[in-house]
Amino acid sequence: MSTLDNTSLNLPKENLEAEDFLPLLGTDYIELYVGNAKQAAHYYMTAWGFQPLAYAGLETGLKDRVSYVLQQNKIKLVLTSPLNSGGEINKHIDAHGDGVKAIALWVDDASKSYAETTKRGAESYLEPKTVKDEGGEVVLSGIHTYGETVHVFVERKNYKGVFMPGYRAWNPYYKPTDVGLKFVDHIVGNVGWNEMNKWCEFYAKVMGFAQLVSFDDKDISTEYTALMSKVMSNGNGRIKFPINEPADGRKKSQIEEYIDFYNGSGVQHMALATDNIIETVTALRERGIEFLTVPSSYYEDVLDRVGEIDEDLEPLSELGILIDRDEEGYLLQIFTKPILDRPTMFIEIIQRKGAKSFGKGNFKALFEAIEREQESRGTL
CATH class of the missing domain: 3.10.180.10 (2,3-Dihydroxybiphenyl 1,2-Dioxygenase, domain 1)
Structure with missing residues (x-):
């Protein structure tokens, strides 16, 4: 995939006052920390029409958490629960209940996005890292925002897999129709x-x-x-x-x-x-x-x-x-x-x-x- 920016995508600049030095290409996913990801996934599928996309957990080598990824057109939800007591996810759920942890933003260059935001005063959440599997590679980085909410920058131009490395396709029999x-x-x-x-x-x-x-x-x-x-x-x-x-x-x-x-x-x-x-x-x-x-x-x-x-x-x-x-x-x-x-x-x-x-x-x-x-x- 070639380098993407507002020019190559032919995206009009709707907000002329914005400097737009990153730039951002869209919302990649929204991650919620929840008490029971399996049951939450069933809710968002059954009630909201989201479709199963990917899964990460014990079967993929994770020991501390499980994540279900759901999709409806361009909307992706990641539902994450802890597998052990203690730890960051448990503390988040104890303090806030189920809630949004990460608003992930699709970018062409996650390392540049990290550099541009941290040099302007953003607190680092995730230094740029590259994750790989047979589908290619994804570069991730992140910064803190209000409360305990974070932005994760996702660069996936060199990835052809199902969601990102570390996840496998999730293809259950139960797939309710979407709601548009x-x-x-x-x-x-x-x-x-x-x-x-x-x-x-x-x-x-x-x-x-x-x-x-x-x-x-x-x-x-x-x-x-x-x-x-x-x-x-x-x-x-x-x-x-x-x-x-x-x-x-x-x-x-x-x-x-x-x-x-x-x-x-x-x-x-x-x-x-x-x-x-x-x-x-x-x-x-x-x-x-x-x-x-x-x-x-x-x-x-x-x-x-x-x-x-x-x-x-x-x-x-x-x-x-x-x-x-x-x-x-x-x-x-x-x-x-x-x-x-x-x-x-x-x-x-x-x-x-x-x-x-x-x-x-x-x-x-x-x-x-x-x-x-x-x-x-x-x-x-």
Whole structure:
């Protein structure tokens, strides 16, 4: 495979303010540390339509952990559990519950990515190393970010194997059909009080990102709670990281609830894109996924706000899918309830019909729905 960059890939530079000195080609995988990877894999296959791809564990020579790799179109999840007591993975799960440990980024040169970010102040997580098998070689490196979350840079241009060296193909009989999820649209991080600007500056200085949009407590507030958010993006727009922090409100916000139960900063949600949100959400509901709901009154004047859309309003209303518009077009989005026992991580399903924004017009309805869930948990 030839060297890849924005020019050879013909990737437009969507965020003109971004320096884009790495550059980043896309999200390679998202790794979650979980208490039981075998059962978690069954959940993401059965409920979310992910397909089995690769496996690493005792049978491949690992003694301390096991990992199942799942894929749906361009989305890869790695589910990792410890095989022994003690150790880093156990500590992570004890502190945070199941959660995202690594956001792996596909790059053309993992050694250069490491050098560029660490010389700008990033703390090293993984010095560049090359792993090999009969499929070729993969170069990995990594840096620390907010909380215990890390970025792993993955260079795989000289690899033809199933996932990466150390893994073998996983081909069980059980393979539920997918639900139409296509790629990672964005990944949202929650950080503590007054830490949003610090981490936005980190992405700007260390990784060459630029701010795409910002929301303050006037944009994201209800009668009771508020939060602040800024969206950082790389140059080609393939990697977008909104960063949230709490803001003063009368009651405890969803960000405060998250930080309390996650014991610090971490990934709040993954936004997964689909080309047909009605079909995707219908399939997910049939498989047991629970979504936040908004009052039926939301749909009484939504078309007055967003204008004409291609979809019929009735199925959107029935499913609870939200609609918003910006200068580029409109989007459709919906959010699950927390998918873990702790009220921490959830998943957003999004379909963009030209829109580049993040649903600002839906914030009030969405956060009131979250507050209703918080109230039921006694954490508002």
